[in-house]
Amino acid sequence: MAMEKARPRVSGLRREGHRPRPRVPAPTSSCDNRRPVRAVIAICLLTLAGCSIDTPPADFAACGPTEPLPDAGTATPDYWHDAKPIIDSKCASCHVDGGIAPMALVSYGVVREWAGLIRNAITRKLMPPWPPNDCCESYQHNRSLSAPELDTLVRWIDAGTPEGDPVGAPPSMPLPPPRLSRVDVTLRMPEAYTPVAQEETSELRCFVLDDWPFDEEVYVTGVDVRPGNRAIVHHVIVQTIEAAAVPGLKAREGADGRPGLDCRDLMGELHVNGAAGGWTPGSVPQESPDGTLGVPFPAHSQVLLQVHYDVRAGVTMPDQMEIDFQVSRTIKHRLRALVAVNPLWLANEGLEVEAGNPDAWHNFAYDPTVIYTKDKPMFIQAVNLHMHFLGTRGRVGIHRSDGSWDCLLDIPEWDYHWSSWYQLAQPVQFNPGDMLYVECHWDNTAANQTPVNGMLPAPRDLHWATAGEMCAALALFTDTWP
Amino acid sequence: MLVVASLAGGGCTAMSTIKTATTVPAGQNQVIGAIEANGGAPLELPVKPLLPELVVGLRRGLTDRLEVGGKLTTLPLGRRATTLGVEGEVKVQLRNVPWSRYKLALGPAAGFRWISSSGAAMQVTYLTMPFLTGIDVGRHQIVVAPEVGVQLWTSAGANEVWAPMVGLSLGFVWRIGQRFALVPEAAAYRTSVRIDYSEGSQMFHLGIGFLY
Numbered sequence: 001m002a003m004e005k006a007r008p009r010v011s012g013l014r015r016e017g018h019r020p021r022p023r024v025p026a027p028t029s030s031c032d033n034r035r036p037v038r039a040v041i042a043i044c045l046l047t048l049a050g051c052s053i054d055t056p057p058a059d060f061a062a063c064g065p066t067e068p069l070p071d072a073g074t075a076t077p078d079y080w081h082d083a084k085p086i087i088d089s090k091c092a093s094c095h096v097d098g099g100i101a102p103m104a105l106v107s108y109g110v111v112r113e114w115a116g117l118i119r120n121a122i123t124r125k126l127m128p129p130w131p132p133n134d135c136c137e138s139y140q141h142n143r144s145l146s147a148p149e150l151d152t153l154v155r156w157i158d159a160g161t162p163e164g165d166p167v168g169a170p171p172s173m174p175l176p177p178p179r180l181s182r183v184d185v186t187l188r189m190p191e192a193y194t195p196v197a198q199e200e201t202s203e204l205r206c207f208v209l210d211d212w213p214f215d216e217e218v219y220v221t222g223v224d225v226r227p228g229n230r231a232i233v234h235h236v237i238v239q240t241i242e243a244a245a246v247p248g249l250k251a252r253e254g255a256d257g258r259p260g261l262d263c264r265d266l267m268g269e270l271h272v273n274g275a276a277g278g279w280t281p282g283s284v285p286q287e288s289p290d291g292t293l294g295v296p297f298p299a300h301s302q303v304l305l306q307v308h309y310d311v312r313a314g315v316t317m318p319d320q321m322e323i324d325f326q327v328s329r330t331i332k333h334r335l336r337a338l339v340a341v342n343p344l345w346l347a348n349e350g351l352e353v354e355a356g357n358p359d360a361w362h363n364f365a366y367d368p369t370v371i372y373t374k375d376k377p378m379f380i381q382a383v384n385l386h387m388h389f390l391g392t393r394g395r396v397g398i399h400r401s402d403g404s405w406d407c408l409l410d411i412p413e414w415d416y417h418w419s420s421w422y423q424l425a426q427p428v429q430f431n432p433g434d435m436l437y438v439e440c441h442w443d444n445t446a447a448n449q450t451p452v453n454g455m456l457p458a459p460r461d462l463h464w465a466t467a468g469e470m471c472a473a474l475a476l477f478t479d480t481w482p
Numbered sequence: 483m484l485v486v487a488s489l490a491g492g493g494c495t496a497m498s499t500i501k502t503a504t505t506v507p508a509g510q511n512q513v514i515g516a517i518e519a520n521g522g523a524p525l526e527l528p529v530k531p532l533l534p535e536l537v538v539g540l541r542r543g544l545t546d547r548l549e550v551g552g553k554l555t556t557l558p559l560g561r562r563a564t565t566l567g568v569e570g571e572v573k574v575q576l577r578n579v580p581w582s583r584y585k586l587a588l589g590p591a592a593g594f595r596w597i598s599s600s601g602a603a604m605q606v607t608y609l610t611m612p613f614l615t616g617i618d619v620g621r622h623q624i625v626v627a628p629e630v631g632v633q634l635w636t637s638a639g640a641n642e643v644w645a646p647m648v649g650l651s652l653g654f655v656w657r658i659g660q661r662f663a664l665v666p667e668a669a670a671y672r673t674s675v676r677i678d679y680s681e682g683s684q685m686f687h688l689g690i691g692f693l694y
Contacts, residue, residue: 342637348643348675349641351641352641375561
């Protein structure tokens, strides 16, 4: 039945109202940015082996023809009829009391007060923050402004932000809650932590949270990770670990005189039995709309927080994070996570971002159904791309067994601070024989370095490391069609 | 676990195996076959996954002190895991005194292995130099072989990785009849290749071969 309901996917999804975006030329070779000698060796070997990675065609994430803006007529937009519906749907999920952004844009007075700043931010495409190319795929909670929406807001502000009459205005949309709609469990780091750079500007610290109240298997249908100091948190992975391992890990906490323990010391210990959630900059609370999708939280398990701190800008205050969970004992579909990473990238210099290279890049493709679903279809629900600070652009797609391509995520201008998960508007079926493709680009020139303690470092070769660079596509999927 | 599984069937692969410390007599051929399990993992990982493989090969004695040979290696499990390997080898007898139990030989070998899993592929090109030390036990022989080598790991979309290696193999040539011998063998290697936060990597080989 699941197969019958799957909709066919078409490369380069066309929709009305998409704004044109600059196209990025598709690379023609996966090895054209290597050093010459190495490239010769690699090309010879790859030719011997007869293998290479197919790259997406030029229209992989292309927008359709630009639709002319609808005739706006002579009527001046007003707040209640025109501006408010747009602001509610595209701004207020973050700009709300308790949200991650300042100034709650939920009343006419506040919006009018900030109208100048709003105009500047939306016309420069700084706000709403939405890195994906909308011509690639449709996503839930899409914050981007369509061309007509942008035009309406600009005309409204230029007209002096008239309020209009609320009578006859469209009914207000219910604002998405800044937190989970229901919280069943809250875990908190027992004490505040001030990170110390262990690996250049980074520290990978683990914390055991042993207050998980359920002994039987349950499902996490929503998770909200709230760092105490977002400025220094690079990522958080909420791992589930065997409860039997907790006493041993707890005994090791504080061995260096500080809370938690060095995650790098845990490399050889396979206590981790899953991940229940995570956080990257730009993340908002994730919740299954109707509670039908859930991530298994295994029986007899507790939580191990893996936190990557980045202190390149200094530490002004410690971090003490909280995690809210929404839990269900029954769900319809189990959500699982997969990753697309070339294993060779993790070895020595297998992933190299050369100093001075304005467009270093790597790509990888594989069929995850072999490992994750035993050669049965999977249904991709959400996608994430992971790079660090020097990333410039990246894309994730499916190379179908018939040779066609489907775009899952195309980020033409990478911003590490908005490396969110993107929930697909409709699940995408991935069939055995298809290939999941990831491609990452970096600019490692002097002009693209990030300051460390206020100073711009000189470019240097970077490899796979917490303090270096990474390239990974992650996806959440179900085995069954939801 | 994807990483672990991929490495088990990926860059980590054992080298030049199923050997004796005695060259094949001049003008004679020796057929070899084996069932092996090869794999590797970061040093700190307690689980060491192994990938089974089949080996066939032929050796020929050119002189009393020199033999040449070649091996083919495969694991034909389709998209789950498929390997194809070819290896050329030479063995030079350094010491084979009739009245002594101790034999010495050098067995340099070079090979290439293509490893595919889940539609992705890696290639391993290697050069190895085992120092074969044989101790005759009646008609049988214990073979202890310290070994140095280097592997080059390549994969489309990634930079190549060089893996210098040192290791030790231990085998027993159990002669059954005039020309047939069974050779159980185990080997372990250490390489400086770091994988994520590891300090290095290990590779392992278990196998049972036959010589005819």
